[in-house]
Amino acid sequence: MSMKPLEFDRRYGELDQVISAYLGRAVDGAEDGETGPDEALQAYLRHTWHSRPWALGIAEQQVREYARNPPGRLRLRLGEFYPVPDVGLPESAIQEWLFRIADHIKRSLEEGQVPPPAVPRTHWEWRARFPELAQLLGGWFSQDMPDEFADHDAALQDYARSTDPQIVARAVGEFHELLALGLDESDCVLALAELGMEVDPPGPFAPSAWMALACERLAVKRGDHGRPADREQ
Structure with a gap:
C-alpha cells in the first residue's frame, strides 16, 4: 500500500525536491567530486537558501537517511518507499551519489555558503522561482x-x-x-x-x-x- 501524502512529505518531501532538480539533466556520478556541487544542486541550493533556508537541514537529513537505508525492490514495488527517478546513473552508483549530495548540503549549511542571487540556470530553477x-x-x-x-x-x-x-x-x-x-x-x-x-x-x-x-x-x-x-x- 502506498504512503499517504503526509507520511511521504515527512519522510521524503525535501528529498523529492532535491532529486527533482536533476530531472531531465545528464548526471555524471563523478562530475562534482571535490570541485563542489554540480549545476543542478547549485540551483537547488541557490533557490532554497533565498526562499526556504530552513528546508536545507531537512534535505540533508532526508537525503542522507535514504542513502543509509536504501529500500529493497519489494518495498519499492509496494509503494512504501520513495523511488528515485532515473537520473542516468546505474543503480550501484545511486547511494554514493546521494551521500555526496548530502555532504554538499551539509557543507553549505555549516560554512554558511549562501549563493548570491542569479538568473536561474536550470529548468527546475526557473519553475521553482x-x-x-x-x-x-x-x-x-x-x-x-x-x-x-x-x-x-x-x-x-x-x-x-x-x-x-x-x-x-x-x-x-x-x-x-x-x-x-x-x-x-x-x-x-x-x-x-x-x-x-x-x-x-x-x-x-x-x-x-x-x-x-x-x-x-x-x-x-x-x-x-x-x-x-x-x-x-
Whole structure:
C-alpha cells in the first residue's frame, strides 16, 4: 500500500525536491567530486537558501537517511518507499551519489555558503522561482492558445477573470522580478520557454516589452466581471 501524502512529505518531501532538480539533466556520478556541487544542486541550493533556508537541514537529513537505508525492490514495488527517478546513473552508483549530495548540503549549511542571487540556470530553477508564471504561461499560452483565444489579450483576460485576485497579484510580482533580472531579448525568449510559453509574443512587441505589458494589464484592479473597477470618489 502506498504512503499517504503526509507520511511521504515527512519522510521524503525535501528529498523529492532535491532529486527533482536533476530531472531531465545528464548526471555524471563523478562530475562534482571535490570541485563542489554540480549545476543542478547549485540551483537547488541557490533557490532554497533565498526562499526556504530552513528546508536545507531537512534535505540533508532526508537525503542522507535514504542513502543509509536504501529500500529493497519489494518495498519499492509496494509503494512504501520513495523511488528515485532515473537520473542516468546505474543503480550501484545511486547511494554514493546521494551521500555526496548530502555532504554538499551539509557543507553549505555549516560554512554558511549562501549563493548570491542569479538568473536561474536550470529548468527546475526557473519553475521553482516563478511558479505562478509557469502556471500562467504554461496553462494559457501553450501551443493550443490560438485555438482557444482570439489573441494574447483574451488569454490574459481569461486568466485574470478565472483566477483568485491574490494569485493574480502573485503573478504580477513574479513578472516584476523576472523583468528585474535585466535579461536581453534572446534570454527573455529562453525564460518564457522555460516557463511553458509555446507561442511567440504578439507583434510588434519584443519579449521583454510584452512581459511588461502583460504585467501592467494584470495589475489593473478589476471588478467582478474582469472590467476595470470604478475609481473611488
